[in-house]
Amino acid sequence: MNHSTLVTLQDLVKQYPGSDTPAVDGLSLRIREGEFFGFLGPNGAGKTTTISMMCGLLSPTSGEIWYNDISLKQHPTACFQLIGFVPQEIALYENLTIVENVRFFGKMQGLRGAHLHKRIDECLEVVSLSEHRTRQIKHCSGGMKRRANIAVGILHRPKLLLLDEPTVGIDVQSRNMIFENLRVLNEEGMTVLYTTHYMEEVEQLCSRVAIVDNGSVLTEGEPWELLAQKPECDNLEQLFLALTGKQLRDR
Numbered sequence: 001m002n003h004s005t006l007v008t009l010q011d012l013v014k015q016y017p018g019s020d021t022p023a024v025d026g027l028s029l030r031i032r033e034g035e036f037f038g039f040l041g042p043n044g045a046g047k048t049t050t051i052s053m054m055c056g057l058l059s060p061t062s063g064e065i066w067y068n069d070i071s072l073k074q075h076p077t078a079c080f081q082l083i084g085f086v087p088q089e090i091a092l093y094e095n096l097t098i099v100e101n102v103r104f105f106g107k108m109q110g111l112r113g114a115h116l117h118k119r120i121d122e123c124l125e126v127v128s129l130s131e132h133r134t135r136q137i138k139h140c141s142g143g144m145k146r147r148a149n150i151a152v153g154i155l156h157r158p159k160l161l162l163l164d165e166p167t168v169g170i171d172v173q174s175r176n177m178i179f180e181n182l183r184v185l186n187e188e189g190m191t192v193l194y195t196t197h198y199m200e201e202v203e204q205l206c207s208r209v210a211i212v213d214n215g216s217v218l219t220e221g222e223p224w225e226l227l228a229q230k231p232e233c234d235n236l237e238q239l240f241l242a243l244t245g246k247q248l249r250d251r
């Protein structure tokens with residue numbers, strides 16, 4: 001695995017207007033090229049806010065984000081070329097077919113002509129949707145919609161794919177399919193940052209993890225390494241609860 005740093009988050013802070021406490025509070029992290037990185041934390045820990053800043057959807061109150069030593073603040077367009085984003089919500093047009101959606105977003109990303117068509121075919125193949133390409137989104141299952149969302153995120157061949165809970169509310173078969181799709185993309189060289197609440201997913205997929213709470217990183221490392229530091233924990237779920245507590249995080 002190539003160990004050069006792809007993403008650097010340095011002392012990131014985000015304070016929403018009108019809020020007493022920062023949602024992200026001095027968060028620092030490095031993600032290396034080729035990693036399948038699990039970004040974990042309970043509800044309200046600051047994961048979505050961090051990912052939104054990494055995609056340029058939100059501006060940090062302070063702190064810096066670099067991709068390959070390129071500052072997101074100074075060179076946003078160059079950074080956006082490097083990243084693909086798969087949001088929590090399905091971001092597709094219900095009345096359009098899968099392929100019409102993917103084509104639309106491809107054009108929005110500046111892809112055109114034969115290159116666009118080739119990428120559409122390749123990406124639908126990666127997420128196993130080629131045979132359903134002419135189905136309207138409103139007639140797709142939750143798992144198919146999420147895979148179509150992933151196809152949109154990878155069209156421009158990003159170096160880093162950011163996924164915010166891509167397997168929430170879908171059946172086991174679809175989850176499995178998404179794992180396989182992401183594993184293939186990662187093996188082909190795409191760095192993946194993945195948030196989830198399912199620790200068994202992390203154990204299956206992630207080469208390194210960070211556990212965050214209250215807007216900062218509690219611990220990070222390879223799963224085995226973190227477990228070795230806490231011998232009383234048998235698995236990641238126990239470690240997660242030991243670090244973040246057992247109280248409910250209802251919001």
Ligand code: ADP
Pocket residue numbers: 016017019022023024041042043044045046047048049050251
């Ligand atoms: P996570 O993704 O880990 O569940 P979030 O980043 O969504 O966490 O939220 C972190 C904190 O910021 C929470 O306390 C949440 O209530 C607050 N928050 C999130 N979005 C907003 C917003 N738009 N305005 C004010 N507070 C927000």
